[in-house]
Amino acid sequence: MEQTQIPFGMLLQKAVRIRTHILEMLAEAKSGHPGGSLSAVEILVSLYFYKMRHDPKRPDWPDRDRFVLSKGHAAPVLFATLAEAGYIPISELKTLRKLNSRLQGHPDHRVPGVEFPGGSLGIGLSAAIGMALAGKIDKKDYRVYALLGDGELDEGETWEAAMAAPKFKLGNLTAIIDRNGIQQDGLTEQIMPMEPLAYKWKAFNWHVLEVDGFDLRQVIEALEKAENMRNRPTVIIAHTVKGKGVSFMEWDPAYHGKAPDKDTVKKLVESMRNQ
Amino acid sequence: MLGLMLVQMSSMRDALAEALLELGSKDQRIVVLGADTSVSIKTSLFADRYPDRFFNVGIAEANMIGIAAGLALAGKIPYVSTYSAFVPGKCLDQIRNAVAYPNLDVKIVSSHGGVSVGPDGASHQTVEDVAAMRAIPHLRVILPADAPSTRVLIEESWRTPGPFYIRLSRPSVPEVYSSRPDLKVGHVKVLKEGTDVAIIACGVMVNAALEAGESLAKEKISAEIVDCHTLKPLDADTIVGVARKTGGIVTAEEQNIIGGLGSAVAESTSSSYPVPISMVGVRDTFGESGEYKELMAKYGLTSKDIVRAAKKLVASR
CATH class of the missing domain: 3.40.50.970 (Thiamin diphosphate (ThDP)-binding fold, Pyr/PP domains)
Incomplete structure (x- = not known):
């Protein structure tokens, strides 16, 4: 197995690199979804560089942990993370959304390391359940992680899946909700109120944890706690900020699906690197 | 038989x-x-x-x-x-x-x-x-x-x-097939050879097509009967061959004729060997409650409907 875990102190640096990749690739593509990509950076960093058992040289390794990006519009954060981990060349990131590129607007199987094509919202948790069931049948100890958007929870299939995972006693499944509070049309609590969110998942018999989604220590501790659950799935509600790291994007629903221009990104990246 | x-x-x-x-x-x-x-x-x-x-x-x-x-x-x-x-x-x-x-x-x-x-x-x-x-x-x-x-x-x-x-x-x-039939995905099965008209059917309409073939035979119309169990990928080569041989096709299916077997056969023949195609199937309507046989009769999904379509097609040439 490839050692993909890096020292805790270096995780922050990874997060900065991934944020700059996201901004640069979106500026190059001239379209895409910055807000929900930037809010999930620390979650993916915690998984790919600390928690998950995986090997970028063997994306099909049967014993690998699996990560399902259900909120597929956050493709930039996944591609940037896969590039930093060594699944794809960093130079390829600039081909995002371009004709003949593997890096589609929403992730698919052309890209090594992508486990599931999550473009249409609401399906990823179901697919993660399928992978977790297969792990149990095969008596393998791999874990399955699914990242869901909070707006995505409007989809009824999420709740079908939420009912099913505890029925099948999937202790090997962890769902993470990127609770950034914003969806395309506005605030989640205005478009379709989700609160009390933790109570909903508790009522569905999940092991529920809440963390600050930018505090790497909290995220990692929650992932460790999830692993201790033998027969019960865990959901981690990660409180985040849409557009995190770019002051004018934070809390602005307009940046759900609007790419920044190149000049702006150049200045942003310089200031990020100097921090 | x-x-x-x-x-x-x-x-x-x-x-x-x-x-x-x-x-x-x-x-x-x-x-x-x-x-x-x-x-x-x-x-x-x-x-x-x-x-x-x-x-x-x-x-x-x-x-x-x-x-x-x-x-x-x-x-x-x-x-x-x-x-x-x-x-x-x-x-x-x-x-x-x-x-x-x-x-x-x-x-x-x-x-x-x-x-x-x-x-x-x-x-x-x-x-x-x-x-x-x-x-x-x-x-x-x-x-x-x-x-x-x-x-x-x-x-x-x-x-x-x-x-x-x-x-x-x-x-x-x-049972159309008495024992274990030799069927392959993507290949039609020709159940009966014929020369005047072809009946290409799928699903439960295959049996109706065989019955229709018998009725037509009594009227000296030789019908080729084809079980098209695979609608996709369609066995276009065989179907174009059938079109060439018979000069006219009746398709029979238990679903809307919009986008079903008739459409598939038309897609495969129209550019290479176009022949008249008469489509037996549900004519863009919803069903309703009723017994199986009653419904098949009301929605035009019987061997009689196939016979009628085949005779009209043969007479028009």
């Missing part, structure tokens, strides 16, 4: 259950998913034999397809089964994005297709499923004619990697 024989009736669902039991013993990768209809569809027999490889997700079809996708991604071969009104009816998105797009080894077997479902009425009948499934890239679309061919085609779906939509009908139907 058939008229003189004692007609054996059998159920496609029984054939499905038998096929799954056999595949389940041969291949540990086989898993089966149900959505609260497994007793009706008889996949509960698989659940009894292999409880660790059967998952009942409740009345949640979208979740079922998503879970099947995940199982396939982790190396399993899932067979998912419920009524065709609900799969694909309630989960076109999941079939499109989670199964067909990544080209996964998920086999969707829907029962109770068409209007032959009977008294449950339009909400439980399907006229649109075949057109919808045919239009999704990567999906293979199969309509077996009877129980023996169901069994063979289920096995074929196991041998052939990739996603399938296999549509079965509810009633027990006459």
Whole structure:
């Protein structure tokens, strides 16, 4: 197995690199979804560089942990993370959304390391359940992680899946909700109120944890706690900020699906690197 | 020939259950998913034999397809089964994005297709499923004619990697094939040679096509009868050959003629060897409650309808 875990102190640096990749690739593509990509950076960093058992040289390794990006519009954060981990060349990131590129607007199987094509919202948790069931049948100890958007929870299939995972006693499944509070049309609590969110998942018999989604220590501790659950799935509600790291994007629903221009990104990246 | 024989009736669902039991013993990768209809569809027999490889997700079809996708991604071969009104009816998105797009080894077997479902009425009948499934890239679309061919085609779906939509009908139907037929995905089966007109049918309409062939023979019309169990990928070479040989085609199907078998045959012949095509099928309408035979008569899905279409086509030349 490839050692993909890096020292805790270096995780922050990874997060900065991934944020700059996201901004640069979106500026190059001239379209895409910055807000929900930037809010999930620390979650993916915690998984790919600390928690998950995986090997970028063997994306099909049967014993690998699996990560399902259900909120597929956050493709930039996944591609940037896969590039930093060594699944794809960093130079390829600039081909995002371009004709003949593997890096589609929403992730698919052309890209090594992508486990599931999550473009249409609401399906990823179901697919993660399928992978977790297969792990149990095969008596393998791999874990399955699914990242869901909070707006995505409007989809009824999420709740079908939420009912099913505890029925099948999937202790090997962890769902993470990127609770950034914003969806395309506005605030989640205005478009379709989700609160009390933790109570909903508790009522569905999940092991529920809440963390600050930018505090790497909290995220990692929650992932460790999830692993201790033998027969019960865990959901981690990660409180985040849409557009995190770019002051004018934070809390602005307009940046759900609007790419920044190149000049702006150049200045942003310089200031990020100097921090 | 058939008229003189004692007609054996059998159920496609029984054939499905038998096929799954056999595949389940041969291949540990086989898993089966149900959505609260497994007793009706008889996949509960698989659940009894292999409880660790059967998952009942409740009345949640979208979740079922998503879970099947995940199982396939982790190396399993899932067979998912419920009524065709609900799969694909309630989960076109999941079939499109989670199964067909990544080209996964998920086999969707829907029962109770068409209007032959009977008294449950339009909400439980399907006229649109075949057109919808045919239009999704990567999906293979199969309509077996009877129980023996169901069994063979289920096995074929196991041998052939990739996603399938296999549509079965509810009633027990006459056996077109007396024993284990030699059927291959993507190849039509010519059941009877003929020269004046071709009848290309799928699903329960294959038996009606054979009956129609006998009636036509009495009127000295020689009909070629073709079982087109695979609507996609269509056996275009053979079908164009049939068009060339007979000069006119009647298609017969138990679904909307918009986007179904007739459309597929027209797509394959129109550019290379166009011939008149008369389509017997549901004429863009919903079904209703009634007995199987009554419904087939009311919606123009009998051997008489095929005979009428064939004679009109022959007379017009």
